[in-house]
Amino acid sequence: MPETKRKKSWSLVTRSSPLPGFRVSIGFTLAYLTAIVLIPLAAILLHGSRLGWSVFLHTVTAPRVLASYRVTLGSAAVAALLSAAFGLLLAWVLARYSFPGKRIVDALVDLPFALPTAVAGISLTALYAESGWIGRYLEPHGIHVAFTPLGIVMAMSFVGFPFVVRSVQPVLEDLDPAMEEAAASLGANVWQRFTRVIAPVAFPALLTGTALAFARAAGEYGSVIFIAGNMPMRTEITALLIVTKLEEFDYTGAAAIASAMLALSFIIMLAVNLIQWRVQRREGKRV
Amino acid sequence: MSNRGANSSSALLQPSMQQRVGRVVLIAAALVFLAVFLLLPVAAVFTQAFSQGWAMYRDSIRQQDVLSALRLTGLVAVIAVPLNVLFGISASWAITRFEFHGKSLLITLIDVPLAVSPVVAGLMYVEVFGLHGWLGPWLSEHNLHIIFAVPGIVLATIFVTFPFVARELIPFMQAQGSDEEIAAVVLGANGWSVFWRVTLPNIKWALLYGTILAASRSIGEFGAVSVVSGHIRGLTTTLPLEVEMLYNEYNFTAAFAAASLLTLAAIVTLVLKKSIESATGVHQHGQEKESES
Amino acid sequence: MSIQVEHIGKQYGSFKALDDVSLTIANGELVALLGPSGSGKTTLLRIIAGLESPDAGSILLHGEESTEHSASKRGIGFVFQHYALFRHMTIFENVAFGLRVQSRKIRPPRREIRERVTELLRLVQLDSFARMYPDQLSGGQRQRVALARALAVKPKVLLLDEPFSALDAKVRKELRDWLRRIHDELHVTTVLVTHDQEEALEVADRVAILNRGKLEQIGTPQSIYDHPASPFVYNFLGNVNLFHGRLLADLSPQERGDSAEESIQSAIGFVRPHELELSRTLPAKVKAVSASVVRIHAAGPQVRVELSIAGNGRPTTAELDRRRYEELALVPGEKVFIWPQSIRLFDDDGARALLLDQGAGI
Numbered sequence: 001m002p003e004t005k006r007k008k009s010w011s012l013v014t015r016s017s018p019l020p021g022f023r024v025s026i027g028f029t030l031a032y033l034t035a036i037v038l039i040p041l042a043a044i045l046l047h048g049s050r051l052g053w054s055v056f057l058h059t060v061t062a063p064r065v066l067a068s069y070r071v072t073l074g075s076a077a078v079a080a081l082l083s084a085a086f087g088l089l090l091a092w093v094l095a096r097y098s099f100p101g102k103r104i105v106d107a108l109v110d111l112p113f114a115l116p117t118a119v120a121g122i123s124l125t126a127l128y129a130e131s132g133w134i135g136r137y138l139e140p141h142g143i144h145v146a147f148t149p150l151g152i153v154m155a156m157s158f159v160g161f162p163f164v165v166r167s168v169q170p171v172l173e174d175l176d177p178a179m180e181e182a183a184a185s186l187g188a189n190v191w192q193r194f195t196r197v198i199a200p201v202a203f204p205a206l207l208t209g210t211a212l213a214f215a216r217a218a219g220e221y222g223s224v225i226f227i228a229g230n231m232p233m234r235t236e237i238t239a240l241l242i243v244t245k246l247e248e249f250d251y252t253g254a255a256a257i258a259s260a261m262l263a264l265s266f267i268i269m270l271a272v273n274l275i276q277w278r279v280q281r282r283e284g285k286r287v
Numbered sequence: 288m289s290n291r292g293a294n295s296s297s298a299l300l301q302p303s304m305q306q307r308v309g310r311v312v313l314i315a316a317a318l319v320f321l322a323v324f325l326l327l328p329v330a331a332v333f334t335q336a337f338s339q340g341w342a343m344y345r346d347s348i349r350q351q352d353v354l355s356a357l358r359l360t361g362l363v364a365v366i367a368v369p370l371n372v373l374f375g376i377s378a379s380w381a382i383t384r385f386e387f388h389g390k391s392l393l394i395t396l397i398d399v400p401l402a403v404s405p406v407v408a409g410l411m412y413v414e415v416f417g418l419h420g421w422l423g424p425w426l427s428e429h430n431l432h433i434i435f436a437v438p439g440i441v442l443a444t445i446f447v448t449f450p451f452v453a454r455e456l457i458p459f460m461q462a463q464g465s466d467e468e469i470a471a472v473v474l475g476a477n478g479w480s481v482f483w484r485v486t487l488p489n490i491k492w493a494l495l496y497g498t499i500l501a502a503s504r505s506i507g508e509f510g511a512v513s514v515v516s517g518h519i520r521g522l523t524t525t526l527p528l529e530v531e532m533l534y535n536e537y538n539f540t541a542a543f544a545a546a547s548l549l550t551l552a553a554i555v556t557l558v559l560k561k562s563i564e565s566a567t568g569v570h571q572h573g574q575e576k577e578s579e580s
Numbered sequence: 581m582s583i584q585v586e587h588i589g590k591q592y593g594s595f596k597a598l599d600d601v602s603l604t605i606a607n608g609e610l611v612a613l614l615g616p617s618g619s620g621k622t623t624l625l626r627i628i629a630g631l632e633s634p635d636a637g638s639i640l641l642h643g644e645e646s647t648e649h650s651a652s653k654r655g656i657g658f659v660f661q662h663y664a665l666f667r668h669m670t671i672f673e674n675v676a677f678g679l680r681v682q683s684r685k686i687r688p689p690r691r692e693i694r695e696r697v698t699e700l701l702r703l704v705q706l707d708s709f710a711r712m713y714p715d716q717l718s719g720g721q722r723q724r725v726a727l728a729r730a731l732a733v734k735p736k737v738l739l740l741d742e743p744f745s746a747l748d749a750k751v752r753k754e755l756r757d758w759l760r761r762i763h764d765e766l767h768v769t770t771v772l773v774t775h776d777q778e779e780a781l782e783v784a785d786r787v788a789i790l791n792r793g794k795l796e797q798i799g800t801p802q803s804i805y806d807h808p809a810s811p812f813v814y815n816f817l818g819n820v821n822l823f824h825g826r827l828l829a830d831l832s833p834q835e836r837g838d839s840a841e842e843s844i845q846s847a848i849g850f851v852r853p854h855e856l857e858l859s860r861t862l863p864a865k866v867k868a869v870s871a872s873v874v875r876i877h878a879a880g881p882q883v884r885v886e887l888s889i890a891g892n893g894r895p896t897t898a899e900l901d902r903r904r905y906e907e908l909a910l911v912p913g914e915k916v917f918i919w920p921q922s923i924r925l926f927d928d929d930g931a932r933a934l935l936l937d938q939g940a941g942i
Contacts, residue, residue, distance in 0.1 A: 015386040018469055020478035025381040032374050033396055036446050040411030041399070043421055047414055086320050093317040097310055105318070107561040111325050113500075114553040114560075116507025117405075118527040119546040122534050123328040126335055126543075133327060158324065178664035181631050182726075184651045185658040186678035186733060190306070196681070200668045219404025221510035222527070226534065239406040243514060246410070251419055258407045265402040269395070282668065282713055 041262075048259035051252060059256040068238040075149055075237075076217035079156030083213040086157075087164025088206060094165070095172035109166070112159045117222025124155050125227040147229030152237065155223040160213030167209030171202050204279045208272050215268040219261065332550045335543035347544035355521045356529035357548070359437065363525065364505045367444040371501050372494070375452025380486075383460040384468070397454070400447050408446050409514025412439055435517030440525065443511040448501045455497030455570065456490060463489060492567040496560065503556040507549060581642040581655070581736035581769050582607045583628060589636035590623055590793075597623045598634070599793040607642075610763050610770040612780035615790035616816070621773045622741055624790070628771065629739050630654050641737065657730030657768075659740040663722045665714040671725050672710040675700055678733035700728040703762070720751040727759075731766070738763075738770045744779070752776075756783055777817050781805065789813050811926050814850050821851045821896050851920040853884070853899035858908060858916050868919035871896060873912050878905070885910060887918065 013022065048056060059065070093099075094106055112120065128135045128145035138145060145151045175198065183193045221239040229235040238261060245254040337344050347353065378397060382390060400408065414420050416433035426433060433439045467489065471481045487494075509527040516523045518532065526549060533542035564570055583605040590598040598620045605611045613621040626632040628639055630651035638647045646654055666674050675697045679688060688696070701707040704724040706717075714722055723743055730738060740759075744752040760783050763770050774780050780787045781801040788798040789812075797809040808814040862868060871887040874895060883905040885898045898918060900908070910916070 012389075013385060013387045017385050017465075018472050019384050019465060020472070020481065021380060022385050022387075024478075025377045026385075026387070029374065029378040029381050029393070032377075032449075033393075036442070036449060037396060037399055040408075040415050040446070043414035044407070044411050086324075089313065089320065090317050093314050097314055099314050101318075103561065103565070105321060107557045108321060108325050110557055110560065111329070111553065114503050114507070114556045115329075116509055116527045116530075116546075116549045116553070118509040118530045119332060119507070119549050119553075120328065122530065122542060122546060123331045123335075126331045127327055133331065134323070158328075161324075176662075176664060178660045178662065179666060181651070182658065182660060182664040182729075183666075183677070183681075185629060185631070185656060186681065186729065187652045188677075188681040189652060192681045196677070197666060215402050219402075219407070221404065221406050221513070222531075239404050239510065242406050242410060246413070246514065251413070251417075254410055255414060258410050261404055261407050265404070265407075269398065269402045273395070282715065 044255050044258050044262065047252065047255040051256060056256050056259075059253050060260045064232050064236070065238070065241060065257060067233040068236050068241045071149060071152065071235060072218055072238045075152040075156055076214050079153045079160050079217045080210050080214035082153070082157045083160035083164050083217075084206060084210040087161045087209060087213070088168060090161070091165045091168035091172055095169050109162050112162050117159070117220065118226075120158060120223040121155065121226035124151075124158060124223065128154060128227060146227055147231075147235065149235060151227040151229070152224055152235065155227050156217035156220055159220055159223050160217045163212040163216060164206065164209035167212065168202055168205045171205040172198075175201060204275050208275050211268055211272050211275070215265060218264060329550060329554075332543055332546050335539060336547040338543075339540050343540055344544050344547075347541035348548065350541065352520050352524070353526070353529055353541070353545050356524050356526045356545070359440070359522075359524065360506055360526040362437070363441050363444050364502055366441050367448060367505045368498060368502050370445060371449040372452050372498055374449050375456050375497060375501075376494070378453045379456035379460050380482075382457055384465050394457070397450050400450050405447060405508065405510025406514055409443050409511040412442050412446070412515050416442075434515050435519070436523060439515040440512050440523060443515045444505045444508055447508050447511050448505045451501040451504060452494070452497035455493050455500065459493040459569065460486075460490060492563055492569045496563050496569050499556055499559050499563075503553065506552055582640075583737060583769065583771070584640040584643075585624070585628065585637070586640065587637035588624065588627060588634045588639070590620070590627065590632065590634050596793045598627075600637075601790070601793070601795050602637075603788055603795060603798055605769060605771060607769055608767045610760070610772065610783065610785045612784035612787045613771060613773045613790060614775070614777060614780040614787050614816075615796075616775060618792070619790040620793040621775075621790045625739055625741055625771060625773045628737075629656050629658050631658070655733075655736045657733065657735030657738045659723070659726050659730050659738070659743045661742040662746055663714070663719075663726045665722055665725060665729070667714055670711050670713060671701070671706065671717070672697055674714070674725055675729045675732050677729065682733075696732060700732055703731075704728045718751075719747045720755060723747065723755060724758075727762075731768075735768065738768045740770070740772045742773055742775065745775070752779070759783060781817070789816065791816075808924070811848065811850065814924065814926075819853050819897060821853060821856070848926050849920070850924045850926065851922075853897045854882070855921045855923075856896070856898040856918050857921055858885070858898060858900070858910070858918050860908070860914075860916055862917050863919065866919045868917040870915055871918050872915050873910050875912060876910060887916070889918075 012026075051059065090105075090109060094102065094109075125146055126132050128138070128151055130136065130139050130146070132146070135146060143150070145154060179197055180193050183197045188196065219239060221237075221243075224237055225240055228237060228240075230237075230240055232241075238257060242254045242257050242261075245251075245257070336347075378393075381387075382394065413434055416422055416426060416439060418427065418434070420434075422433075433442065467485050468481050471485045476484065507527060508525075509531070512525055513528060513531070516525070516528060518524060518528060520529075520532065524532065526545060530542050530545045530549070533539075533545060560570075585601060585603050585605075588598050588601045589596075601620070601624060603611075613624060615621045623632060627634050630646070630649060630653075634647065638645060640646060641654060651658075666677065669677070676693055679693045679696065682688075698707060698710070701710055704727060706721060706724055706728070709717060709721065709725075714725070717725065726743075743759075744755050747755065756779055759772075772780070772784065784801060786798060787801055787804055789796040789804065791812050797804050797813050799807075804813060805817055808817065857863075859868075869889055871889045873885060874888050875886040877884040877886075882899045882901060885900060885905075887896045887898060889896055896918070
């Protein structure tokens, strides 16, 4: 009997599974994502592109817009570094030490995630204003926080540092004590153990966390607009600029700037994925 | 032998005097930072809210606008969260129980709302449903209002909160493995039976955890809702928006009073999260890993 | 370098991990610490290494009091059960680590480090893997790297914590032989912790058996197998059949032996499966018991025959070589007579032991 060769057709599923419900679940998931994410995303990007390249560029590089980039990205960068420093401190303390109240501290780290950004915004303003609990000690020394870029940095750090903690903490906790013991048995002192064994493993996680903090800070709206002062060219963040354009019915301008912000978001997402991929490839473990 | 760094009895990790001092300094620094950065703002909210006495506080909260904002916030959460729970279950079932092309793209798509600025998120929906948007003309023909109305707020809230349930369930279901479900299928159970009797009981705590995160976020969302809402007091103002409006009117006490409600919700969220983490080991950092052979 | 363990005690809360343990390991010896989990063997090893500190007692390395010295300063090499390789470093960097962290004064120049590492990798037959990461190697390969890494700094003592238990049986055997060969070549004092008695008996010069924090016996593999000091040791090393009973009054003078002055009321007799003889006919000069054959396991170098004796709850196992088995041609269900060639008696608390040898004729 002649053998019939079955043609191999492309199938969505790469390995068959005895479990039911693939079609239902993937169908619903894709439909949901298309409606909630893909179509709206496409709408903004297409609107932006409809402008034509030169008008688009002109819009997103107008002086006021450029100034907002400077304010937003500059503050976000500083905030990301601050987040990295304090986030690393917290992650270290939580992962390696035990002390009374540790569980409360661990829970508190998530506060910026749980607190509505508007509430954070008004309370930070209250704190750092001239009459505020912190402001009153800083103002006499000429340190103005409220309504200055410094205030923006403070607010951005507030919402950013949990990302660093939650990225680094699990990595530090998963560090096998045997590795440190092995390093010690081979003659490494405390500093060498830290720089050669602990730090290299924690560094990618620190990078990821800082990148996420930066992304969050750059897009942050509610926590920032109260403390910022919102003066165009000086303390106006890009997100606010978009809202202002909307209120002026300049939908096109808003869409253009939003597209630029989206581009930044995707670049950061790509960078984070790259870091994770590199670590996974090398160590076979997720960061 | 214990595998935990902080609790290991290893003499190696037993600190010298110098290291002990360093440790205390670090812990103190961390606690001071936390106190200044996190506790003070929370305290400020309540102090400001009660700055003019309990009566003033109570009246501020009882204001009609605040109450309707509260109602709207609740309504939005009640619609958005269950839908996102459905999405989360559906997505994690597909992702963790099957192999298919484009899986990593799918996972990346789920992360999009976390990377996008909330204002941009709101604008996205204006672009689709707004007067000048894709569906704008069709909607106004049929006298349907999405933007500057409640449905728009619901949509924007769905967008910013849908990742949370999925992101909790996916690693959890991945780690659990599908053995039990396959056993159920072999024993003759159909799809829904497998889900109700085997999957759901196993994932219930992770599901609850993700739901709490999603609910907390949907209550507190500001930027995206601000863009789509139109700020019509009493109709399309959620509680965070009401806080903003009161603040901009220099009605500080009332603003903080409303904010205090939201802060209480946030604290309840944290307490619930921590209880679930401690009691069930869900989302516990640094789980014991199986030794590699 | 010799190791002296003197009256070491270690407690975790109310749990006594080690209770007054003392032993001496001579320079160049390979000693196995053998025992079930919880026996304290790993704790003892880690105390010798300086990774744990004892509550009581002291450790002397080469005659020098070392109990307070930190692990980085004892000149030891340690191999962990789960390898503990540095995941983010290549194989080469892993092995070179100990050399690179040495202080400037004693650190060898880069070229010498490279040569030493390459030589070690060649010794463990992994030189082509130098640029790979631990994740890309199999378990057996990773453990060889761990060994090379520990040997790189020329330790005076090599300590291995159940190094092969995470590997599958065939790899385990290979690495076991290989460790013995390396030891014979390098003559480093070596202490190996294991729960696998076959491993300990095959590899070590001497074996120390620990149970619940106490040292039960230490000696050459032959001596502890042939002359176990307690029921625990007997039971732990190899299979055993137990016969509860009372010594009959009409023992021959030979059996009553050294304990003639006291009569032992009840005792437990230990017989190894290969020490049991079987026959269809009642033997003339020895005391035999009748038993019925339950099951025969004929696959493998020895044949295991499961028997049941009326009145004895647990099944009795006899081991025959193939020739004897084929001579007898046993069938399940048939009745045979069995008797022990030699039987070791312990009274109920394992205190006294007599060895009765029926081979001499009773």
